Amino acid sequence: MEGHDILGKMRKVGAPPDFDDRVFYRLREARRERSRRRAVLRYALAGSAALFLAVFLMLDRGILPGRTFPGPEGKGPALAEKGLEIQAPSALWGLGEAGRPSVPVLETVDYADEVRRSSPEPRTVYILEQVSDVRSSGIYY
């Protein structure tokens, strides 16, 4: 007799009498556990979102160090409205190398001359002509 023939004739077993009760008990437990996990997950998500928002606001408000900078003239009120601290240039004065006092030189740069014109039209040239008879002088461009 082959093994697989005997397999079919092996003793059959059934579920114990309290099988249904145990399954229903575990079902109720599993449901409770699931709802508990869902609640924990909900609170965890809300907490992490709140934490993220708090960190974002802290960075945005400049609470963290190294966030102060001098602002350009005229922009003070606008920046102050945003809660950004503005320092006067004199506040940057201090002791430089070898303990000698140093004054920072702030130079404004007009970037208009640095940028190449993109318009294909030729630049307008104004010719200034002398209209007075008092002095004779050349025409300056």
Next chain:
Amino acid sequence: MDEQELIRRVQNGDEWAFGQIMALYKDRIVNYLYHFSGDYQKAVELAQETFLRVYFKAGKYRPIGSLSSWIYTIASNLAKTDARRSRRAATVSLDDIPNDFASGTYYEDPDDPGLVRNLREALDELHPRYRVPVVLKDVEGFSQEEIARIIDRPVGTVKARISRGRDQLRRKLEKALEGRAAKVDNEVSEHGRA
């Protein structure tokens, strides 16, 4: 009420319908898992887990195959996972376990406990890949097409696995028979000398 209607109700959270499905399948599932694992307590536990999954995953059931195939699929997956875990948890080397086939008695009588033990041990040694289709075919009486649906493999693969599994089972039983015969011969010769 047919099975499809029952599972539809379970999908809506009907516990009564769930109880009906459990009443229909609990004995078959426990029997299947018992023959797979060889441990009745474990079989009952896995069967309980199977029905819990039937309840919670009912929404995923699609009436393409039969309900029984779906439930057996869940049970088979749980049994395979458990077998894998048990293998990992085993701390004793297989080489240290004595081959006990020779200690059983082999008679061609299915009621004989020695044969059942030999068969049980031979089944335990079969890889789950072969054990699942063999038990589904020879114990539960599923067709090859149904087994293919349950284990989600082509019918050709199922045929090959059943054939290979049976072959391994036969060889193991023959080995047990030879071992017993050798043991009896030794005992006879020792008694003869005495």
